[in-house]
Amino acid sequence: xxxxxxxxxxxxxxxxxxxxxxxxxxxxxxxxxxxxxxxxxxxxxxxxxxxxxxxxxxxxxxxxxxxxxxxxxxxxxxxxxxxxxxxxxxxxxxxxxxxxxxxxxxxxxxxxxx
Amino acid sequence: xxxxxxxxxxxxxxxxxxxxxxxxxxxxxxxxxxxxxxxxxxxxxxxxxxxxxxxxxxxxxxxxxxxxxxxxxxxxxxxxxxxxxxxxxxxxxxxxxxxxxxxxxxxxxxx
Numbered sequence: 001x002x003x004x005x006x007x008x009x010x011x012x013x014x015x016x017x018x019x020x021x022x023x024x025x026x027x028x029x030x031x032x033x034x035x036x037x038x039x040x041x042x043x044x045x046x047x048x049x050x051x052x053x054x055x056x057x058x059x060x061x062x063x064x065x066x067x068x069x070x071x072x073x074x075x076x077x078x079x080x081x082x083x084x085x086x087x088x089x090x091x092x093x094x095x096x097x098x099x100x101x102x103x104x105x106x107x108x109x110x111x112x113x114x
Numbered sequence: 115x116x117x118x119x120x121x122x123x124x125x126x127x128x129x130x131x132x133x134x135x136x137x138x139x140x141x142x143x144x145x146x147x148x149x150x151x152x153x154x155x156x157x158x159x160x161x162x163x164x165x166x167x168x169x170x171x172x173x174x175x176x177x178x179x180x181x182x183x184x185x186x187x188x189x190x191x192x193x194x195x196x197x198x199x200x201x202x203x204x205x206x207x208x209x210x211x212x213x214x215x216x217x218x219x220x221x222x223x224x225x
Contacts, residue, residue: 004157033213035215041217042215042216042217042218043158043203043215043217043218044215045212045213045214045215048212056212091157091158100145100146100163100165101163102148102150102160102163103148103158103160103205103213104160105157105158105159106157107156107157108157
């Protein structure tokens with residue numbers, strides 16, 4: 001397996017534009033997590049899915065953020081409209097089981113909103 | 115403790131020195147504790163997953179211990195090498211699937 005694949009690796013967009021980040025988890029992994037990494041707050045959990053169902057989205061900063069997982073092999077994180085404070089590295093991770101197995105992270109998407 | 119806390123925030127050691135750092139986590143509803151190694155411009159990679167009180171795990175020169183009753187874990191690196199330079203993250207999953215990450219310990223090993 002190629003691991004968790006995220007795209008794009010880098011995204012520069014203007015304030016107010018819609019941004020869509022994509023993630024392909026490792027095949028067979030039932031849990032998918034979206035994290036945001038900033039200097040101030042470190043690695044924050046935004047939302048996670050189990051078997052394509054969103055379980056906890058309490059970390060999503062506000063209504064401008066939404067995430068979907070239409071099938072077991074694809075998830076998106078959308079920001080609409082984007083703001084400069086959304087600039088961060090967004091990581092997707094997947095794992096096969098709760099807690100007792102490690103999470104595998106994608107390479108991340110570095111988002112810059114200007 | 116409500117959050118996962120790591121100390122120190124950063125650390126510089128000389129090549130060959132041994133070092134250790136701490137992860138503190140909520141001891142109630144403990145389920146698992148993870149350690150990750152995160153190199154600059156890469157993604158975090160798992161080092162250890164620990165679930166049992168008193169657990170000790172080892173991978174090469176790196177080892178970790180776990181105390182779930184008091185809510186802490188130590189990561190040890192013996193004979194640090196420049197390639198050990200990275201940020202070391204711990205994460206706790208307290209009774210749910212939500213991995214709560216600490217802010218990491220940034221280690222720099224000087225040659």
